[in-house]
Amino acid sequence: MSRAYLDHNATTPLRLEAREAMLAAMDILGNPSSVHAEGRKARALVERSRETILEALGAAQSDLIFTSGATEAAALALAGRDLHSAPVEHDAVLAWTDASLPVDADGRVMVSDPTTSTLQLANSETGILQDLPEGLAVSDITQGVGRVPYAHDWTGVKMAVLSAHKFGGPKGIGALIVPRGHHLDSRAKGGGQEMGRRAGTENVAAIAGMAAAAQAALRDLANGLWDQVAQLRNILESALEADDPDTISVGRQIRRLPNTSLILTPGWKGETQVMAMDLAGFALSSGSACSSGKVRASRTLRAMGHDEGTAACALRVSLGLQTTEDEVLRFADAFIAARRKQRSRAA
Template sequence: MCFLSDMVQNSIYLDYNATAPIKPEVIAEVARVMEIGGNPSSVHNRGRIAKAILEKSRQSVARMINCRPQKITFTGGGTEANNIAVKSSGAQHLILAETEHDSIRQSEGHFSGTVEILPVNATGYVTPDSLSKALTAVPDHTLVSIMLANNETGVIQDIKALAEIAHAHGVLFHTDAIQAFGKIPLDFRDLGVDMMSLSGHKIGGPQGVGAFVALEKLTITPLIFGGGQEVGRRSGTENLAGIAGFAKAVSLIPQNLQAMDRLADYRNRIEQTLMAHTDQVKFFGQNANRVGNTTTILMPGVLSETQVMAFDLAGICVSSGSACSSGKVKPSHVVSAMGGSHDEALSTIRVSLGWNTTEDDVTAFIEAWKKLFDRKHKG
């Protein structure tokens, strides 16, 4: 155990978009609620205390995203929230962007209706014209699902404008806001969406807890049946300690937002320094409006898997695209969708910074990247 602890302490963690290290305040809150115990569905005193913790947590999340607490259903994570949006909203036709997370993209093989894929331009944006064209003749019960901030590139879509287009055609709109949450201000009401997905472990909260946010008027058929918890939208005894930890992490989001300018400076330093080192490097989404902590870097001729392993040996944790694919390193569908070649999609890594990232971490990464590049290209 000491050996594993030393490995964690000595490594440089630059993979916050995969999962952010849990904040100490969150760990303390999870432990406190675990000691209290109790089932929120029980009618005795301990159950009422648990219920109060649950609803206070719901209110905390609601305040942060500007919505009514009744709109929030706690889930086992962002992937489940995305699945609820796609499978439980009664949609018979699904329109999604080519750069969506796998928990949305794979609906093409598991969705009972028809699926239409929207392209993105070279900057990573879904254009209003492409969405309007896709909506010219759609069947009833259509759902549009477009993520707010891309998990690989950090590119931020104009969700408010896209949702307005969808509603003008009388269809529902869902946004996967998991990577945006805690990185940019998030306002459910102002975005004008019908449904939204959130996750706890991207903001310094526990893994295995998230939220599905939806208008109360929508009929949501539950994926999980049982005791009718979460107003019948998601049965099963709630993960009370995890939810309380999620809410605690949500309460700390103002700190995350304050840190974004610093992280954007770090990211820009990475990109500018590597461009000064070689004109062969490329950053996907660099000219787009992005969240401040994320950069997707092409090292031509060096496979992503090789890069990830080399950085790991140097004590630096980065990833190749999404980390939600059972440890698989595969071509980035996001890079391909943005016009990158097959070789480029096989040779990019994602660096994502967070609340515990230091300038020394950034320096170490830059030096390790240049060393690897020089060994592969100048040796």
């Protein structure tokens, strides 16, 4: 039986639209910084892509700086600033902030001064959505792009970071949304690219792929495709909880991403669950892709009040637009069988 990929919060399959846009861009010879006809053609593609992404994100009144991903975009936005964050944020944000904002039992962050704070749109582990306050200094919108509505210029958020491979674009390309004309000290020196805010020759093919993916993601969201994914997520959680009432679906009663289930099974380590499910033909993780290789309890769950033992027993299931009901039901059966086997051994 074929494997099922249920780790879309780590990365998503490359969309056909993105692949085709990248292949076409690879035939463009010029350097976008060159003034000859070939260079101008490459520059035109970069600028069209920039406008396409801004339009898809409701950020037509903002600028977009291309980076290697959300991690670099976060560093560009946060380095050298004294900003507050919460322990539920991604490591790329916590590397530059103080994790001092309180978190309630539902995973919601309490922000007292938005102008000195950064707050994620959606948590990569739990899928829990935050209400972004007007005037927020920086938001990590990486997990929410294309999955939930987002119109940057309406939010009042100053800067936002994102990464293409979370919505069907290529890996290795991301962006930072900034107010139009806003000055930033480049962390990559050596050239005047990206309006002097990020030196280095632009990755034309990846940029084209990112733009095509953003446009397609906006279309799918508008067409209600993620509502169908949410139904599959609910089917999965109901099946697991029906078999074992002690199963915890984190955040089930509050607003979450439509595709994300963080399942807690006390007494069964998350990394052991991942290995068991991998052998059964299912690709999942026990948390954020940037930290799931580290054997430790989830910092997000600890911040929400779960004890260390329970927080170490998490399995993240993140569905995608390609996920089928058959895959969800097969996973539920395999997980239940593995859980029963684990408990019989522990008895």
